[in-house]
Amino acid sequence: MRLLKEKAGRTVMFILTVLPTLLLVLMFFGLFRKSRAILALKSFGGLLFSSGWHPLRGEFGLFPFLIGTLWVTAVALVIAVPISLLMAVYLSEYAPRGFRDFAKPLIDLLSGIPSVIFGVWGVLVIVPLVGRIAPLFGRYSSGYSVLAGGIVLAVMIFPTIIHVALEVFSAIPFPLREASLSLGATRWETTRHVVLRKGSQGIIAACVLGLSRALGETMAVLMVVGNVPAAPKSVFDAGYPLPALIANNYGEILSVPLYDSALMLAALVLFIVVQTFNILARWFLVRAERRAE
Amino acid sequence: MNDVRSHLSIRNLNVFYGDLQVLKNISLDIPDRKISVIIGPSGCGKTTLLKSMNRLLDHVDEVRVDGEVLVDGEDIYGPNVEVTRIRKKMGLLSQKPQVLPMSIYDNIAYGPRIHGHRDRKRLDFIVRNYLSAAGLWEEVKDRLHHPASRLSVGQQQRLCLARGLAVEPEIILGDEPTSALDPQSSQRIERRLVELKKDYTVVVVTHILRQARRIADYIVFLYLGELVEHGPAQDVFANPRDPRTRAYLTGEIS
Ligand SMILES: Nc1ncnc2c1ncn2[C@@H]1O[C@H](COP(=O)(O)OP(=O)(O)OP(=O)(O)O)[C@@H](O)[C@H]1O
Ligand SMILES: [Mg+2]
Numbered sequence: 001m002r003l004l005k006e007k008a009g010r011t012v013m014f015i016l017t018v019l020p021t022l023l024l025v026l027m028f029f030g031l032f033r034k035s036r037a038i039l040a041l042k043s044f045g046g047l048l049f050s051s052g053w054h055p056l057r058g059e060f061g062l063f064p065f066l067i068g069t070l071w072v073t074a075v076a077l078v079i080a081v082p083i084s085l086l087m088a089v090y091l092s093e094y095a096p097r098g099f100r101d102f103a104k105p106l107i108d109l110l111s112g113i114p115s116v117i118f119g120v121w122g123v124l125v126i127v128p129l130v131g132r133i134a135p136l137f138g139r140y141s142s143g144y145s146v147l148a149g150g151i152v153l154a155v156m157i158f159p160t161i162i163h164v165a166l167e168v169f170s171a172i173p174f175p176l177r178e179a180s181l182s183l184g185a186t187r188w189e190t191t192r193h194v195v196l197r198k199g200s201q202g203i204i205a206a207c208v209l210g211l212s213r214a215l216g217e218t219m220a221v222l223m224v225v226g227n228v229p230a231a232p233k234s235v236f237d238a239g240y241p242l243p244a245l246i247a248n249n250y251g252e253i254l255s256v257p258l259y260d261s262a263l264m265l266a267a268l269v270l271f272i273v274v275q276t277f278n279i280l281a282r283w284f285l286v287r288a289e290r291r292a293e
Numbered sequence: 294m295n296d297v298r299s300h301l302s303i304r305n306l307n308v309f310y311g312d313l314q315v316l317k318n319i320s321l322d323i324p325d326r327k328i329s330v331i332i333g334p335s336g337c338g339k340t341t342l343l344k345s346m347n348r349l350l351d352h353v354d355e356v357r358v359d360g361e362v363l364v365d366g367e368d369i370y371g372p373n374v375e376v377t378r379i380r381k382k383m384g385l386l387s388q389k390p391q392v393l394p395m396s397i398y399d400n401i402a403y404g405p406r407i408h409g410h411r412d413r414k415r416l417d418f419i420v421r422n423y424l425s426a427a428g429l430w431e432e433v434k435d436r437l438h439h440p441a442s443r444l445s446v447g448q449q450q451r452l453c454l455a456r457g458l459a460v461e462p463e464i465i466l467g468d469e470p471t472s473a474l475d476p477q478s479s480q481r482i483e484r485r486l487v488e489l490k491k492d493y494t495v496v497v498v499t500h501i502l503r504q505a506r507r508i509a510d511y512i513v514f515l516y517l518g519e520l521v522e523h524g525p526a527q528d529v530f531a532n533p534r535d536p537r538t539r540a541y542l543t544g545e546i547s
Contacts (some may be wrong), residue, residue, distance in 0.1 A: 178349055182466075184377040
């Protein structure tokens with residue numbers, strides 16, 4: 001009887017472990033099957049790199065959306081990575097323990113806030129702000145732009161980056177820092193030459209995780225980015241990232257032929273890119289752990 | 294008064310972690326160019342005493358230090374003391390060798406570079422010189438630019454010794470520097486320390502009594518944060534004055 005329980009328990013746990021992986025595979029094939037309809041008529045490369053998006057005329061170029069995704073993500077990373085790394089370094093290497101214990105949960109709390117709230121904040125604060133600063137750079141902007149999307153996204157991903165970076169730094173043994181300090185190095189020298197170097201793999205992982213979150217993030221960005229299906233030429237132009245495309249149009253797809261298939265293809269592309277980055281991040285984290293011993 | 298001639302003197306040192314007092318009114322002169330060994334049961338404050346000597350305690354949360362630690366007559370806890378300058382006077386060996394995440398060469402050059410040496414030839418000389426002093430040169434001279442983490446643990450500890458020597462300290466501190474090593478590597482480190490005492494003042498923590506007997510010139514016995522007894526090694530081993538020292542040496546308390 002006990003043996004039976006043991007066996008049953010093990011089977012259940014095994015299934016529960018395999019399920020998420022299986023789900024991923026199923027999703028991949030589901031998306032793939034749905035996008036077959038359009039891939040049968042047009043080449044994958046052609047769809048990816050042509051820029052006309054006119055569903056009624058049967059043109060489904062994904063290029064503007066790819067570029068939109070890229071721009072928003074790049075802006076978000078340029079803003080979020082330096083700030084969050086500096087914050088993580090401060091919290092782990094400089095801040096007194098009391099402050100660290102106080103700040104860490106607060107930062108983690110940020111990542112629990114629903115996307116829509118960031119979107120509203122973006123519409124109310126960031127969009128007007130961008131509209132006002134654009135003329136300083138000699139451009140007109142409604143404010144609904146890649147820059148606004150990037151800023152909102154940066155705020156959303158920085159808890160992820162800080163969180164992972166803090167884990168990485170805390171895995172570095174304190175005696176290693178002492179070794180550097182005991183040679184007469186300052187804290188900053190120790191941080192730069194020892195902590196950051198020892199943690200480099202993990203820091204990359206933190207950024208890649210942030211990146212993959214950025215790529216897939218929908219709601220907040222959709223609300224502030226403008227959603228014009230043309231490749232943006234500057235950060236003040238409106239953009240239209242892939243997730244926004246899918247979310248905005250999924251309701252109306254039935255009437256137009258191939259529309260649903262095109263959106264599924266967009267989803268497939270997004271899926272592959274995000275999963276690739278997730279795997280990459282895992283890989284860097286594993287390497288970082290091995291390096292930290 | 295041999296105060297002034299001693300590199301390292303401790304006056305009425307008290308250390309607290311929060312409310313817990315772990316060192317109680319310690320006063321002690323560490324003899325120059327000898328090996329002083331700090332012994333005592335686990336948790337008696339050996340590591341704390343050692344770290345108080347180069348202010349590594351600064352980096353522990355909620356620590357309070359009062360009293361004086363005099364290095365070359367200067368109170369290192371005094372106002373306006375530049376802690377990096379104090380630490381440069383001491384090399385540290387920790388329980389587990391801590392190699393920096395860089396090449397063998399860069400590990401040794403790290404300290405000198407931080408203190409402003411940039412000249413390539415000079416650095417080459419320093420690296421070779423101190424690797425030899427730590428007895429590691431012959432084993433690594435062909436792979437100076439390989440990551441230091443690929444060395445064996447015993448080699449890593451000698452690398453750490455060389456790295457400490459490269460900032461030209463007066464004092465070498467070791468916190469159970471052989472506890473992670475195999476017997477042969479331990480022996481090598483011990484031999485190096487004995488050799489180095491002609492130029493350096495050495496302070497080593499150990500919980501291995503046999504090691505203390507082998508290398509100590511001077512014994513410092515701590516018990517529950519108190520300095521129970523200190524004196525020349527032969528005297529303390531042959532003739533412990535305090536009953537607690539005797540009990541520890543015979544293995545009754547550990
Ligand atoms: N960061 C800290 N915070 C609070 N208490 C501490 C801290 N570090 C050490 N202690 C306590 O202070 C006392 C002395 O510690 P210390 O590490 O100096 O002992 P030790 O003699 O080196 O012991 P061991 O032989 O086990 O290394 C111990 O009771 C320990 O629990
Ligand atoms: Mg100790």
